Amino acid sequence: MSQSARQAVLDGIRASLRRGPLPPETAAVLDTRLSRPEPNVVPAIALGDRRTLVARFLAAAEAAAATTQRVPPGEEGAAVADFLRAHALPAAVAVAADPRLDGLAAAPMLCVTRRGADHGAPTDADRVGVSHALAGLAETGTLLLASGPECPATLNMLPDVHVVVVRALDVVGGLEDGWDRLRRHAGAAPLPRTVHLVTGPSRTGDIEQTLQLGAHGPRRLHIVLIDDDPAAIRA
Amino acid sequence: MHVTSRAFHKNVRGAVADPNLRRSLATMKTGFRANRAKAAAALPEFEALRDAGAAIKDRTLAHLDHYLERFEARVEESGGQVHWARDGDEACRAVLDICRAHAARMVTKGKSMVAEEIALNAALEAAGIQPVETDLGEYIIQLRGEVPSHIIAPAIHVRKHQVADSFRENHPQFPADRPLEEPRDLLDEARAVLRDRFLTADVGITGANMLVAETGSTIIVTNEGNGDLTQLLPRVHIVVTSIEKVVPTLEDAATVLRLLARSATGQPMASYTTLSTGPRRPGDADGPEHFHVVLLDNGRSRMLGTEFRDALRCIRCAACINHCPIYGAVGGHAYGSVYPGPIGSVITPALASLEDAAALPNASTLCGRCEAVCPMRIPLPRMLRNWREHEVARRLAPARVRWGLRLWSFAARRxxxxxxxxxxxxxxxxxxxxxxxxxxxxxxxxxxxxxxxxxxxxxxxxxxxxxxxxxxxxxxxx
Known part of the structure; x- marks a missing residue:
């Protein structure tokens, strides 16, 4: 079935376009464009100096109902503990096996279980999850999270509270800059299985169009920004 | 595609007399419309993005065969499989074959209009497989035995006391006297019930907002997180989608993303934009072990060769629906098609038949608001007029309408x-x-x-x- 259906659909498309299969030279031009993607219209909110971009990233994330915190390098563990205490949340946290979170996981005030790699997958019992973002997008306050052995994707979705650590050096302007990071991260391999662009906590308006935060995914999203970019630190 | 649009006039009489529906539709006018206007005004490049978005889709449609082949090749390289389907039956069969191969008994579903178009739930049930809708709106209408009345807010016609009634009837595991007055109570209950389903489903089915030829990724844009739990927890992820959803590159996807949520709900970005590429990789602790994409045609390739080609640019944001005075008066069910409103009135006759859907292109005042807000600049009023011309030319319009028009045109030329x-x-x-x-x-x-x-x-x-x-x-x- 599938081979003939495939041919029938492709033939139907070509009949409607009043041509046969593309000549190889045209196909080659299109393929070149695919291998060297060009940006289209990039809005001004995706541009700016380091300080502007980091400030805009945090402001846009808050506008999307995330909470944010800026901390000097090395203090992210204490910051997460403070956040959990301030909101009367348990100190038990499920932290991705990502080595960039080893310092946080060593914080004495947290009761840490690691997830991913040899530690297994996140579970429904993980109430607080901690992940590390590949990038932050200033344009919309969006976190870019890429799955991998040490970055299990369900940790972004199963917990009630999702804490994401992002470095100021990884805050970029817009989606195109995020794609650049992603392509560099993947190298010659296909993209990671799951790439999450997360903008605020989960929500729904499906009951009488009344906005409710906390639908099926996390009810809270907390961003811990590590101020490791001298050019982005507030004067 | 199952269409009951012949009953349009009868449906309308019922709809305008329904006080619950009137209240529901009133909130749409203040909510969606105001939010979209605010979001568009806040982005100086919004009009330029609309031009760019339409141009991307036009370029893609002109080489649709090529981009679909490239998309398929990338999906396969990343370990997934693509299944082509000429029509809804073939698409349902492809999904059923995959479900049977994994001995699936229960599947969770993220919101998918293509799945509605092909009536996938009915096919699954007939095969003894239980489909569970996990988008809150879809879950509500599944309990009520209805089809969506709006493409992004499927339960927009349902009031909260009606949701409470459905929950009391369908969730006997909870105390009968529990409070269900507030939307929060209802949401928490649905979250608890569906969490269990996410964790025990055999297969997860989602739709796709876009397919990326460059990377072989499928993209969903959601707010609830249900689409992610649906695709990440079961062993098998099936994407049910259609051929016009492909874009060449991630940069092209970025342009569409900047338009989509702003046009739909007025958000700069939805809570979750998720790229899914193949199954889980060696060493990954979670994610599906199998990844399938079912690519549906169902009349779209034929549409490509007609004056309705531009409607294939549609990104299903629902802006035209939210701004339509007719939809705002009669709601979605009256249209008798899973795609209501202006875009539905253009694509339903193309995907089903004009005979079955002739009432729909006439269900418009041609006020032009739909085209004014369409992020893809689809000339919807022009297309509605084109269908009316077909209707008259094919003698589908009632005789007195055809005679009236003939009389008018005789006089108008003198x-x-x-x-x-x-x-x-x-x-x-x-x-x-x-x-x-x-x-x-x-x-x-x-x-x-x-x-x-x-x-x-x-x-x-x-x-x-x-x-x-x-x-x-x-x-x-x-």
Whole structure:
């Protein structure tokens, strides 16, 4: 079935376009464009100096109902503990096996279980999850999270509270800059299985169009920004 | 595609008499419309993005075969499989074959309009597989045994007390006297019930907002997180989607993403934009072990060769629906198609048949608001007119409509006759209107006067008469 259906659909498309299969030279031009993607219209909110971009990233994330915190390098563990205490949340946290979170996981005030790699997958019992973002997008306050052995994707979705650590050096302007990071991260391999662009906590308006935060995914999203970019630190 | 649009006029009479529906539709006008306007105004590049978005889709459609082949190759390279389907039956069969191969008994589903189009739930149930909708709106209408009445807010017609009734009836595991008055209570209950389903489903089915040829990724744009739990927890992820969803590159996807959420809900970005590429990789602790994409045609390749090609640019944001005065008065179910509103009235006759859906292109005032807000600049009013032309040309319109149009066009091409005729009718209406200046009944206007009076034209002749009088007065005054 599938081979003939495939041919029938492709033939139907070509009949409607009043041509046969593309000549190889045209196909080659299109393929070149695919291998060297060009940006289209990039809005001004995706541009700016380091300080502007980091400030805009945090402001846009808050506008999307995330909470944010800026901390000097090395203090992210204490910051997460403070956040959990301030909101009367348990100190038990499920932290991705990502080595960039080893310092946080060593914080004495947290009761840490690691997830991913040899530690297994996140579970429904993980109430607080901690992940590390590949990038932050200033344009919309969006976190870019890429799955991998040490970055299990369900940790972004199963917990009630999702804490994401992002470095100021990884805050970029817009989606195109995020794609650049992603392509560099993947190298010659296909993209990671799951790439999450997360903008605020989960929500729904499906009951009488009344906005409710906390639908099926996390009810809270907390961003811990590590101020490791001298050019982005507030004067 | 199952269409009941022949009952449109009957459905409308029921819809406008339904007080719950009127209340639901009223919130849509203040919510979606105001939010979209605010979001568009906040982004100076919004109009330029609309141009860019339409151009990307046009370029893609002109080489659709090529981009689909490239997409397929990338999916396979990343370990997934693509299944092509000419129509809904083939698409359902492809999904069923995959489910059977994994001995699936229960599947979770993220919101997918293509799955609605092919009536996938009915096919699954007939095969003894239980489909569980996990988007809150879809879950509500599944409990109520309904189809969506809006493409991004499927339960927009349901009021919260009706949701509470459905939950009490379908969730016997909770105490009968629990409070379910607030949307929060309802949401928390749905979250608890569905969490269990996410964790135990055998297969997860989602739709796709876009397919990326460059990377072989499928993209979903959601707010609840249900689409992610649906695709990440079961062993198998099936994406049910259609051929026009492909874009060449991630950069092209970025342009569409900047338009999509702003046009739909007024958000700069939805909570979750998720790229799914193949199954889980060696060493990954979670994610599906199998990844399948079912690519549906169902009339789209044929549409590509017609004057309705531009409608294939649609990104299903629902802006046209949210701004349509007809939809706002009658709601989605009256249309009798899973795709309601202006875009539905254009694509339903193309995907089903004009015979079944002829009422829909006529369910428009051609006010032009849909085109004014469409992020892809689809000329919807022009297309609605095109369908009306087909309707008349194919003699599908009622005889009296065709004769009326013939009479009108005969007169309209003879200005002297036209003016004499309108002058006569205007004078007649003034007389019939009497001192009240309005008519409770008028010949050939029964549909209008049944629910309201017809205002008589102002005395003093037709518009042309009055212009002539004004001009001669101006001349005399000089």
């Amino acid at each position: 200005p002297a006759l036209y003016r004499a005729g309108t002058g006569l009718v205007a004078r007649l209406l003034v007389r019939l209107g009497g001192r009240r200046g309005r008519l409770a009944r008028a010949p050939l206007a029964g549909a209008w006067t049944r629910v309201r009076d017809l205002p008589a034209p102002p005395a003093g002749g037709t518009f042309m008469d009055q212009v002539r009088i004004k001009q001669s007065k101006a001349r005399d005054g000089r």
